[in-house]
Amino acid sequence: MPLPSPEDIRSARAENPRLHARDLAERLGLAEAELCAALLGQGATRIAAHPDAVLPRLKAFGPLLALTRNEACVIEKTGVYDGYRPGPHAALVVNEAIDLRIFPSHWVHGFALEEETARGVKRSLQFFDAAGDAVHKIHLRLDSKAEHWEPLLGLLRLEDQAPDLALSPRRPPEPARIVPERRDALREGWNALEDTHQFLRLCAKLKMNRLGAYRLAGAPFVRPLAPGAVETLLNRAAGSDVPIMVFVGNMGCIEIHTGPIARVLETGPWINVLDPGFDLHLRRDQIAETFAVVKNTARGPAHSVECFDANGLLIAQIFGVLRAGAEAVAGWNALVADLPDAEQMEAAE
Structure with missing residues (x-):
């Protein structure tokens, strides 16, 4: 069965505005990152994905919503991205509100999204692993300093804005290893x-x-x-x-x-x-x-x-x-x- 075209993906998003991106991607047989890629030039911008390039620049926005999830659980915290500590294998954001343990090798694809909603423009930074699964998302809030959005995109925007993504097969879960x-x-x-x-x-x-x-x-x-x-x-x-x-x-x-x-x-x-x-x-x-x-x-x-x-x-x-x-x-x-x-x-x- 052929994969849906970018136009088909955009239509599916428009027809299912309340469906979470992860669920829509599963319904379409896609990785979630491919939904973002289908919006390139129409509200999405491909950006640098490495945490060192992104996270130290977020403090200026003030309060942001940090979202991390796996298949069965979603956690959302609101706070300032302050206290970033880089590391080649593991990085940190540590403060009273935002507390993250980050593994940079899995931050492979990055997108900045601007989506029109009934409540106005919704802006977010979304990061995905090599298989196209979300590793972390950052959403601007009403009280975020949105004037920093365009300057940030100017710094993070990649030259390659093609919609094609080179995705790797998803690593299968490891069952219990017992000796x-x-x-x-x-x-x-x-x-x-x-x-x-x-x-x-x-x-x-x-x-x-x-x-x-x-x-x-x-x-x-x-x-x-x-x-x-x-x-x-x-x-x-x-x-x-x-x-x-x-x-x-x-x-x-x-x-x-x-x-x-x-x-x-x-x-x-x-x-x-x-x-x-x-x-x-x-x-x-x-x-x-x-x-x-x-x-x-x-x-x-x-x-x-x-x-x-x-x-x-x-x-x-x-x-x-x-x-x-x-x-x-x-x-x-x-x-x-x-x-x-x-x-x-x-x-x-």
Whole structure:
């Protein structure tokens, strides 16, 4: 079946104004970046994609909306892109509102979009990986300083504005990698952790991945949780003042929210956090496995709740905030401890 032409893509966008770009791309059998490419010269401009070229120039805009997603979860934070720290393998944006972990090698295609809507012109910067999947999007708000838009495009615009994209095949998800005979070594190494960032190095050393290690390790390090644990946790956290850290990401970017949450709403398969400056949209029907996990750190044990989809992809991680103090940590740990585990639910059935 031939791929739709740029004209067909533009028509489909016009006919489905409420459909999210990711969903429209899937319906058309395209990568999301190809939707942007179809608008080149008609509201879209191909721009430099490397974070070093873009992110240090965004502070002047004032408040912007930062959006990062994977197949099952979307996180949106509003704030200023201040505190950019470059790095060849990993870069950061770190401030109270915008907290990003960036992996520049996956920022391959960049577009600036100007789209006419009923509310006026909607402007955004959108970045995609080699397969054309979105890694990060930046949206101007009504209170953003839009006078910086045209000067920014003048700096970032590429000479090549052709609509053809050279896309690579999407990397297939990696299933759980488990090496049963190394369980004792995993547990010994886990017990010796001094920082959560050491965990993935331990997994690599033992030829496992995160999901495989979680399935293998057992108590007291990991507890499989019952279905619905994440929405239960979010609802209970919203009824408290306990601050949490929510990590949502993909291969190119991880976005983090830190603070308490207040408003949790369910809409169809989605569970949503809708707070000032922070939105989270999580497809609970795509959660296949959830774990309560504890790892040692210099500040004490870090307890997290982490969920995966049926392909083994990490959807989201939710931690307590160790630096918030003993009372906040105790409150978070109690929320996690009170979640039913998978075996309890199976026994009840």
